[in-house]
Amino acid sequence: MPQRPRTLTPDASPRHLFGALLREWRQLRNFSQAHLAGLVYVSADLIAKVEKAFRWPPAGFAARCDVVLNTGGVLEELLPLVDRERLSLQVAATADAGIAAIEAGQERPELSAHTRKSHVLVGAVPLGPADKASPRESASRAAALASQRSSWRGPS
Template identity: 50%
Template sequence: MSIYETLSGEHAGGRSVPGRRLESEGVLKQTSAQLRDLTPYASALHFFGAELRHHRQLAGLSLRRLGPQVFASPSQLRLVEAARRFPSMDLAGRCDSVLNTGGVLARLHPLVSAERAVRLGGSHLPVIARQQVKVLLRLLVDGDPALPGGS
């Protein structure tokens, strides 16, 4: 099962995985219908959001519980996870520390920053480079060697 399938609650049969209750925290996890479907291969920002959500859920934390630990509001984190807001490098580092990701988010941040610069018009990433970034993201998400550039 790919990261996308895990995060969106979809699998080969196209069925949803129902939400589970975390008894220790008394927090009801949102079902896949309540969460925005993630498409991590769509852009660096989407991939970052998917990784953040993945690691947050692995840690068993709600947005409400993670927020104070990383000095961010739950709504800010929700927007980052949904690829609607660009994260700062500081936020990426704090999330890495709290979620014990091994630095995944901080390593992804330069790609997110480059995407932001392109969107704001401060940089012009050549079309071929954009295609290579999308292929890289697809490989990271699915690990599919059959994709162009795969081994």
């Protein structure tokens, strides 16, 4: 006996809207998740997770679904918003990890040289054992440096 489909929330985010539209078009064409998966060369599990916004649509997925479901490009048109959401979440996660490392007094060796230089300019990354400022001291140092560099535009 099949499970009852999860209620989708298309207004929650672009990723949720993408999943809801994918399900709507799939059901309109009377395709099961497994049948659509076979036609677009992915697993049925991926179709289910994208529909429920548990996974991001992989590269080329929207275009293949648009062709198979004959949507007129609806899913691919939504991709820039989905990609913007993905990027903003990645940036937020990176920032959170950086803040946690700073608060713990740890270095961030995985930062690229350019990113590390940018962080040092505003005093966000401790430079080494001699520079063990508290998060509050780092924040106030960053604010002071930022006000001194108010006209600085950085590389374009």
